[in-house]
Amino acid sequence: MMEILFGTVIINSWVLYNHGKPVQMPKKNFMEAIIEALTQVPILTETANECAAMPKTNHTFxxxxIKRRNCAGCYNKLRATxxxxxxxxxxxxxxxxxxxxxxxxxxxxFYEIHL
Structure with missing residues (x-):
């Protein structure tokens, strides 16, 4: 129950923050800024941790x-909310x-993350 309430508070805050601004902050960046402000710990993104160190030309689609997997990109997008x-x-x-x-x-x- 608290997770739903907290999520609603975050989304409402994000909407109010972006209201009337010509350039809107993405929801993910807004949530990361709140987490960094509350915890005083910088957030490392997945691409910075795992894929940025490797040249993007080595990545092949x-x-x-054989087995079906969850799409890592779609999961991360859904996990934001x-x-x-x-x-x-x-x-x-x-x-x-x-x-x-x-x-x-x-x-x-794949193309959003690797290109």
Whole structure:
């Protein structure tokens, strides 16, 4: 119950923060700013941790997966607004993946993250 209330407070705050501004802050950045302000700990993004150190040219989109995986990009987008169980349930199940990262990605998320 508290998670729903807290999520509603965050979304309402984000809407009010962006109201009337010509350039709006993305919801993810707004949530990260609040977390950093409350915890005094900088947030490292997934791409900074895992994929940024590798040259992007080595990443190849493979569509030959045997088992279906959750799309890592879709999961991260849903996770910004949902709890982990709901995000996992609603994430696309795909057979494609990045051969370098060994993570499942739908075509849209692969190209958003790696190009």
């Amino acid at each position: 493979e569509n030959k997966g 949902l709890n982990s169980k709901d995000a996992q349930r609603k994430t696309k199940k795909i057979k494609s993946y990045c051969a370098e990262c060994n993570k499942g990605y739908c075509a849209k998320c």
